[in-house]
Amino acid sequence: MAEQSLSVFKTTSYQEKPFDHELSFGRTFTDHMFLMDYSEESGWHDARITPYQPLQIDPAAMVFHYAQSVFEGLKAYRSPEGDPLLFRPKQNLARLNQSNDRLCIPQVDEDFLLEALKQLIHIEQDWIPHTEGMSLYIRPTIISTQSFLGVAPSTNYKLIIILSPVGAYYKEGINPVKIAVENEYVRAVRGGTGEAKTGGNYAASLKAQETAGKDGYAQVLWLDGVEKRYIEEVGSMNVFFKIGNEVVTPRLNGSILNGITRDSAMQLLRHWGYDVVERDITIDELYDHYQQGDVKEAFGSGTAAAISPIGQLDWGENKMVFNNGETGYLARNLYDTLMGIQYGQQYDPFNWVVNVNQPVQSHVS
Amino acid sequence: MAEQSLSVFKTTSYQEKPFDHELSFGRTFTDHMFLMDYSEESGWHDARITPYQPLQIDPAAMVFHYAQSVFEGLKAYRSPEGDPLLFRPKQNLARLNQSNDRLCIPQVDEDFLLEALKQLIHIEQDWIPHTEGMSLYIRPTIISTQSFLGVAPSTNYKLIIILSPVGAYYKEGINPVKIAVENEYVRAVRGGTGEAKTGGNYAASLKAQETAGKDGYAQVLWLDGVEKRYIEEVGSMNVFFKIGNEVVTPRLNGSILNGITRDSAMQLLRHWGYDVVERDITIDELYDHYQQGDVKEAFGSGTAAAISPIGQLDWGENKMVFNNGETGYLARNLYDTLMGIQYGQQYDPFNWVVNVNQPVQSHVS
Structure with missing residues (x-):
């Protein structure tokens, strides 16, 4: 070839x-x-x-x-x-x-x-x-x-x-969106195709998105297909939570997309000195932390929107409002830095950007 | 319209x-x-x-x-x-x-x-x-x-x-096939699209079928996506087991296709006086019944193949051979009766058949 x-x-x-x-x-x-x-x-x-x-x-x-x-x-x-x-x-x-x-x-x-x-x-x-x-x-x-x-x-x-x-993917720009935790429908399950970028995952998501949209939500937060407790993704983005001094994102368990913006956000956050933890996290645990006042920020990451702050997350009767419903410090900085690097306006510490008009070089990734 | x-x-x-x-x-x-x-x-x-x-x-x-x-x-x-x-x-x-x-x-x-x-x-x-x-x-x-x-x-x-x-869908005709219980991949999960006839379910099944095919199996038997214990479907067919005097088929739990051949087989079996039970059945339970000598027959049902007898079902190291690996009495009778009705060669007790060349009548279904 x-x-x-x-x-x-x-x-x-x-x-x-x-x-x-x-x-x-x-x-x-x-x-x-x-x-x-x-x-x-x-x-x-x-x-x-x-x-x-x-x-x-x-x-x-x-x-x-x-x-x-x-x-x-x-x-x-x-x-x-x-x-x-x-x-x-x-x-x-x-x-x-x-x-x-x-x-x-x-x-x-x-x-x-x-x-x-x-x-x-x-x-x-x-x-x-x-x-x-x-x-x-x-x-x-x-x-x-x-x-x-x-x-x-x-x-x-x-x-x-x-x-x-x-x-912009979201016409409202980087304004925080309101998200509903999805309790009925499932996007993917371990052993399924959730980690692959294949049409069926997206077809499976339409019904939940449509229902949530009618209720005034921008997206749904997907839970795992087995126990319906573990947080997986938000809409078609990966998801991050700043809990205390840690930034937590669900680990790649086989049913979550291995997002490139997810990886880039993690690299930038670590570069800035944050503790980034990839692990299982249940919606119950998130809500507990929220009630204790420990959840400082929530945001999604994906190519289309780059970084999309979550202002409010509704889990049935339980409403969580993050950072007073405003774009948080991390989301803003990640968004600005990703944009700065992607548009060649800012130093590219990881050699991420490929200039199409320049001769081929070897790139770290 | x-x-x-x-x-x-x-x-x-x-x-x-x-x-x-x-x-x-x-x-x-x-x-x-x-x-x-x-x-x-x-x-x-x-x-x-x-x-x-x-x-x-x-x-x-x-x-x-x-x-x-x-x-x-x-x-x-x-x-x-x-x-x-x-x-x-x-x-x-x-x-x-x-x-x-x-x-x-x-x-x-x-x-x-x-x-x-x-x-x-x-x-x-x-x-x-x-x-x-x-x-x-x-x-x-x-x-x-x-x-x-x-x-x-x-x-x-x-x-x-x-x-x-x-x-014929299977070139070998109504000969019993050898099936492997799928332990790694999942076709569908409750809350997913398993009950819908949509492409993504079939795309998700290809990898398991390919792997099983290389190991000499005609199809895989799918287990549920949550506990990986409950029997769901076989390949792209519904599945039946004659256990003792009962005919057992998994109930429609939301992740199983509501097969029309499945329904027709159930109606015929009941018409013939059999006890047909739609219920949850685990692979463990099936194996227990098998070891006690109670599993008399196993077969799949679907439009493409009508009835497809299962001669052998391998669950890891546990091999189950049904009816000496030969087409069983129920599978043979269901196949012959469905064919007879479908081809207009036999009395159609449920008014299932629609003659395209005859004026419209009302049909029971």
Whole structure:
């Protein structure tokens, strides 16, 4: 696979780009996309950048029936010099292959895919918004395309990378959100697919989100599927609590996504001297700490929103308000620092940022 | 929706139909398919029978990313008089709407869809194989088609019905299969999507099936996601055990599919005077009964295979061989009776069969 080549077919009809202030999240797509096909005979092949266009997919394609698919999410940011910057893209591609393994999808060549992604971003760099806080969202997806109605791993796949210039994920910005603890529905369970970034986890989450939304909540806090006590994730983000002098986040137990923003937040917090503890934590324990006045802050972490402070967490009748419902010190500092690094405005102590316009270097991660 | 109309666009290039002996499961598709679209403005609309053809789907369509999709499976059988027969189709359409509810997909008009399905089968009836045991598999699927990368229910959907003439699901016919109890992976959990017929459940099952397949097993027996003790399903079938004089099948606990063949088997068994008990049953309890010599038979039930006898069930080091590894009395009788009714060769005591060529009657179900 290493010697694979990348063909580029440019569009002949460029779209007019929207103004930055017109952008919301994930509704506008750029002029080009990346495609690559897999067959048992040829492996991954025919890597190409093409005009953005509908896919022609057989109605019997397995992805429509058995949801054998994985995806990733990352962003390109515009530096003060105008260069497109990627944030820890190797981590996303490594996680893509971890998801592939769980979903019986063949591994991709991460180095080749990173180079292809960089070339795609290079071609589409004018699509990266200039406004602070905005970026170009990158969505790699692998779908199973064999026309077969038996339940088995597909023999054919398509890898797609599409790009979407985005405003803030939450229109309200980094204002704290109100969250409900979900007691009925479950997102994932140990032995399931919770650690993989696969469509089924998100489909399973819709009903709870819809119900919570009607009750005025921005997201739900997921508990574990076994005992319904252990805190797992919030919406589609990892979650952190500052309890006393420690920052606590649920450990990676197999049903939690191994978030790259989660890892980046932990590294920054430790760099700043905080005790960060990855461990099991129940909702009961959190509530006990809350009643004792020990829970200073709560926030979610994820690529789409970066850091999302939690102002209020309702667990049935028990209401928890963190930091008077305002954005806390840690959430604010993590948000500002992540943004500063991602946009190339601030020193990058961990060598996280990859400049698409610069020659390849080796990156720590 | 009741006054919705159905347009028919016939193909101009009919395929040459394969010989029955060339058919396997789910790889050949007929000349036409049914399509219907949903939008928030128009509801379900534009119902049409069209030539079978690839779908044009935007790469940002939500089904590729968040697996918001549901499906059904049923079959058309050829009667001795040559008429196309459907087996309990109203049950499938009712279950489709139950799955829709769990996946936040808008409800469909079951009566309209049944009439559309009958018209599709009427047009494609020459595709129903003449060979005994073969049939025309019917796959209704709903996919989410909004081009949007946010995690939320789609605003647009496409309902597709495709048809596939099929041989036996298991090439070896009604021979008993060897099954492994799955101890690591989990298919579904209470509060999850196990009761819905949605792609994510099947994607989650692939890894375990692949691993078991390498070890020489046809399928896995799934245990519950909470305690990993309660028997749930076998592969993508419901499961029955004859223990002493009772026939035991796991109760519908929210993570088990409400199988139509399961219900039909229960009705037939009760009609024949057997005690059928729907209850929780652990793998430990089953093994205890087995050691006492009380487990007379084990079999799976599902649309694809109808009845699939289990010859051997391996639970780690504990091997259970049922009925000397041969097809048991109940499995054989259920299989023969279901086939007899489905193919219109036998008295249909429950009025299950719908003759597509006859005017609409009211059916019990």
